[in-house]
Amino acid sequence: MKLQDVPSAKIKMSEVRIQIKACGLNNKDLFISKGVYFRTMSPPLTLGSDIAGIVVEIGQEVTNFKIGDRVVVSPIIGCGDCEQCLREEENKCNRYESALGGLAEEFVISQNQLLKIPDNFDYADAAALPIAYLTAWNMLYNKAKVTKKDTVLFWGGTSGVGTAGILLFNQYQNTIAIAGSEEKVEKLKSLGVKHVINYKNEDVYERVMALTKDEGVDVIFDPVGKAAWSKNLDLLKNNGRHVNCARSSGAEATIDLGKLFAKQIAIYGAKSGTKKDLQNVMDHLKRIHKKPIIDKTFFFKQAKDALHYLENERQLGKVVVINESK
Ligand SMILES: [Zn+2]
Structure with a gap:
């Protein structure tokens, strides 16, 4: 695992560029890095599926978000046209992809994958939510x-x-x-x-x-x-x-x-959940006046240490990497 500069991705009409503020880690990231994840993933790739940040650029067809919005990414990207996806149950889609690339400065994704972060959550809270x-x-x-x-x-x-x-x-x-x-x-x-x-x-x-x-x-x-x-x-x-x-x-x-x-x-x-579920989770936590349980946060340059910490299984709750670079 190494830190390197890569070119910025271009955004399409319906996509949004997010400046990543926080990325939650999961066992999934450990499994991918060790090559034992249940799906085959070919390197090079950027780990991190639980992504929260601020919108810094929007495509011409983006109507639901504006620059400056605080957003969290729903991690399961369905094909969009199978029976399950049409029922908004994208976590049951046979052709789904996972959002991956949160251990970076920015992330480009369709506006359909995003939800606004409620005022009562900071970026680390939001990044703790998705997969777990x-x-x-x-x-x-x-x-x-x-x-x-x-x-x-x-x-x-x-x-x-x-x-x-x-x-x-x-x-x-x-x-x-x-x-x-x-x-x-x-x-x-x-x-x-x-x-x-x-x-x-x-x-x-x-x-x-x-x-x-x-x-x-x-x-x-x-x-x-x-x-x-x-x-x-x-x-x-x-x-x-x-x-x-x-x-x-x-x-x-x-x-x-x-x-x-x-x-x-x-x-x-049960495998992950849908964008609808993510909204339900945020609404439910607000209703019961609770925030996600975060054990420890690490700075971006300590991402490797964060993965080792997760691997040692001594945490109570989530491990989140904070991007302090901008
Ligand atoms: Zn589908």
């Missing part, structure tokens, strides 16, 4: 359709998507979070989560059953993969929902189909 908060929103509200009465078991609670889920659910009495160290347990408690289980030295099943009076939970929020599948069907109530969005602890899991149908359990996969 969209994914968490999709998992909780589009797939599991959680209500205030539900109890949700959060695996990977301190990760970007885990903290996003806990914050968006906003029902700390009904939240059980799982972490892998005492340091992380304490961090989650500091967020207001009442019940935190350290899976390294506690029996998750026994603790969950004790906390739920032997009933189990309504929803399992799973951004980790294999580790969350041990006893998942026993941990869920009848009609429970398991939602997965990643596979960092392993991609293969076994399942007891007898329990699946007898308990009428639903299993969902």
